Amino acid sequence: MKKNIALSPNIETLFGTRDENLHVLEDGLNINIDLRSDSIELEGAPRDVARAEQLFADYEHLRKSGHQFVNGDLSSMLRVVVGDPNATLRGLAEAGRQRSFGRRTVQPKSPNQRRYLEAIEQHDMVFGVGPAGTGKTYLAVAMAISALLNKQVNRIILARPAVEAGERLGFLPGTLQEKIDPYLRPLYDALFDMLDPERVERYLEKNIIEIAPIAFMRGRTLNDSFVILDEAQNTTSEQMKMFVTRLGFNSKAVITGDVTQIDLPTARRSGLIEAVDILQGVNGLAFVHFDESDVVRHHLVQRIIRAYDEHKTKLAEQQLSLLEPKAVTARPASMPASEEPHVPN
Numbered sequence: 001m002k003k004n005i006a007l008s009p010n011i012e013t014l015f016g017t018r019d020e021n022l023h024v025l026e027d028g029l030n031i032n033i034d035l036r037s038d039s040i041e042l043e044g045a046p047r048d049v050a051r052a053e054q055l056f057a058d059y060e061h062l063r064k065s066g067h068q069f070v071n072g073d074l075s076s077m078l079r080v081v082v083g084d085p086n087a088t089l090r091g092l093a094e095a096g097r098q099r100s101f102g103r104r105t106v107q108p109k110s111p112n113q114r115r116y117l118e119a120i121e122q123h124d125m126v127f128g129v130g131p132a133g134t135g136k137t138y139l140a141v142a143m144a145i146s147a148l149l150n151k152q153v154n155r156i157i158l159a160r161p162a163v164e165a166g167e168r169l170g171f172l173p174g175t176l177q178e179k180i181d182p183y184l185r186p187l188y189d190a191l192f193d194m195l196d197p198e199r200v201e202r203y204l205e206k207n208i209i210e211i212a213p214i215a216f217m218r219g220r221t222l223n224d225s226f227v228i229l230d231e232a233q234n235t236t237s238e239q240m241k242m243f244v245t246r247l248g249f250n251s252k253a254v255i256t257g258d259v260t261q262i263d264l265p266t267a268r269r270s271g272l273i274e275a276v277d278i279l280q281g282v283n284g285l286a287f288v289h290f291d292e293s294d295v296v297r298h299h300l301v302q303r304i305i306r307a308y309d310e311h312k313t314k315l316a317e318q319q320l321s322l323l324e325p326k327a328v329t330a331r332p333a334s335m336p337a338s339e340e341p342h343v344p345n
Helices: 017-029 048-066 073-083 089-098 110-122 136-149 177-195 199-206 239-244 271-277 299-323
Strands: 002-005 032-035 040-041 126-129 155-160 209-215 226-229 253-259 285-289
Touching: 002 048, 017 032, 017 048, 017 073, 040 048, 048 089, 048 177, 073 089, 073 110, 110 126, 110 136, 110 285, 126 136, 126 271, 136 155, 136 177, 136 226, 136 253, 155 177, 177 209, 199 209, 209 285, 239 253, 239 271, 253 271
Parallel strands: 126 253, 126 285, 155 209, 155 226, 226 253
Antiparallel strands: 002 040, 032 040
16 A cells, blocks of 8 residues: 655654654554655555554644654654554653653653553552663653652652672761662662752752662551662562552552562572562552663663573573483393303303
8 A cells, every 4th residue: 555645844853864763664664665755655554554644643743733852752752653553653742741750851762661651650569670771760760750740649769779789898988878878879860860959959858759778668658659669689588578568558669670680699589589470460560571672771782681681591591401311322131141142261
């Protein structure tokens, strides 16, 4: 099927640098896009052409309504739309408008990120599991800030296990807060990225935003709160059970972690792995799993994660082959005594 769309003013901003966005549409929707002097020709299956046509119409509507795409948001949204038949460009853009993220505009950059944001909106407890750089913590902090600014909750509580990444830092000087700050720095980074520094300091001073090691959660009931547990793969079984039972009325909890980067002693099982196994069938919880295609850091990070995954699979196959029983060659039956060769004295 072929379809021609008239070129509208400034439509070329949709094409991207060196037409990279058009290539995303061609690859994702299995269509051919041919730019003519006064129109755009779409060729492919009727359903795919219809989706592309809707996408061009959505872009035109957003442009006329004054929507601004920044920091690669358009390219990210297009990848989400082609990867999810139920997503539309207009729907993604308007959903981002409805959420208030302080001074930042946050848009999902992959179908899994979109599912993650929707899961946080629709469930009181969400587990986000996947490799580094997939936006698990950043998006959770963004949703927490949105809930706080929209007065859906009264405070944000950010927690992390105080576990070194394969090192022993030993004695750290200073007050208790100064000792634990290095472990919690990534959470501070996300906050300062979305809110003015003065506002963050004010919220911290008034305990509207609280950042603490998970050990400080014991014995508390967290009402009217948005609670995030980061680096959950480094919790023990006891710590995880303690955390997921802290949830009070009108509260949300998001638990994030990467099960490939566990820094617990070898004998201890990760509380995150155990919780995913135990809680999988519990109604009201949501689990979102990320992979290397969701990585939003430097493009090399995707390749590095893929290389580590392939190496891990290869090692597992080698170990499995060593455990498989080897075929034993049958020994010939003993020769009858009459046929045994005579050995001279």
